[in-house]
Amino acid sequence: MNSPPENPPPAEHAARSAVSDADLLSRHIGGDPHAFSEIVKRHRDRMWAVALRTLGDPDEAADAVQDAFVSAYRKAESFRGEAAVTTWLHRIVVNACLDRMRRKSVRPVADDELIEAAERDAPMADQAGEREVSMDVSSALKVLPADQRAALVLVDMMGYSVEDAAGVLGVPAGTVKSRCARGRAKLAPILSHLRNRSGRTRVSSAKGAELRDG
Template identity: 40%
Template sequence: MPPRQDDDDRESTESYETRLVLRCQRGDREAFNELVERYQSKVYNLALRLLGDPDEALDVAQEAFLRVFRGINRFHGGSALTTWIYRIVHNLCLDEMKKKRRRPQLAADPTDTDEGGDSLLDRLPDETDEPQSQMLTDERQRAVRAAIARLKPHHRDVLVLYDLEGFSYNEMAEMLNTSVGTIKSRLNRARLALARELEEDRELFR
């Protein structure tokens, strides 16, 4: 799981984001290009983890930045810029899932993370470099990916946002328009649901 920011890092990030937003709101195209470069991998990875399809994730990422561009003048700093952008991505992914009326396919490579952060799959027990051990690790990762893909969207959401993206409870509550208590409860239920989904593969985790 990506490490959560300490207070100094958070203040530095917020200060940078504030300046970047102001530049974008003044019509600075270079600033918007900078915004896209800074967040494009995070936006794409979130869409990929929620949808599981690389092409759909790319479409969502592109649409998300279009909406950011069109709506940047309405952003007044009530939340972190990242939270605002991720809320746009999350809502677009929900729309896509409703439109398709299907559960997501497995992501092409859900072990990918940006800026060196660990994914949920990285937290599986370490193995040696022996081929047999590597095969077991690969089987475990496939089992976890398949189990996550079978979860209900509201369970998958909180696992992805908390365990993979490293958002805090407060950030998730704001993004999903609910309370911190609901987020904690939903995350607990999501982990129980994931454990149930992995029950048939329990031999892999002994």
């Protein structure tokens, strides 16, 4: 992929910041060498947050985001304007995450990898309470099927409405509700020790309000 330059002239960058995502994508398709860089700058942090919370592994998340942007760059002409550009991008990154999760689920895992994962996911005794809660929830999410995990991340951790999450996942809103309900039911006994801290059972509550800020 021929990546567009990272740093267009300041005045040009300021002008682009006022342009809509859809117009930037159109400019990219038309050959503007800087348009896609602006799209990346606008959305990379949010896409990274979705990928990290879905996969629970920074390296995997970084690879998923990179794959997603490469895919979006190459397939920009497939965007039909039926949803917002941000929804289209998040659908691509979620699909990249789900692909990685499915590939990992069928790959045999060696004993030393299991030990390493357990040590990585275990909360450290000297860490702050919020950090421990975050690690607890991240570890618990890994027991969920990929579709339930993706739905919970979008709705309970990223603050998406059910309808917006349905747009990202490409499924009916009722399916998102069902996946969230089943995922919460599975997590409830695993995270029961967190109820004493918040008195609430939703994943978003256990993680803390800051996760809704992306």
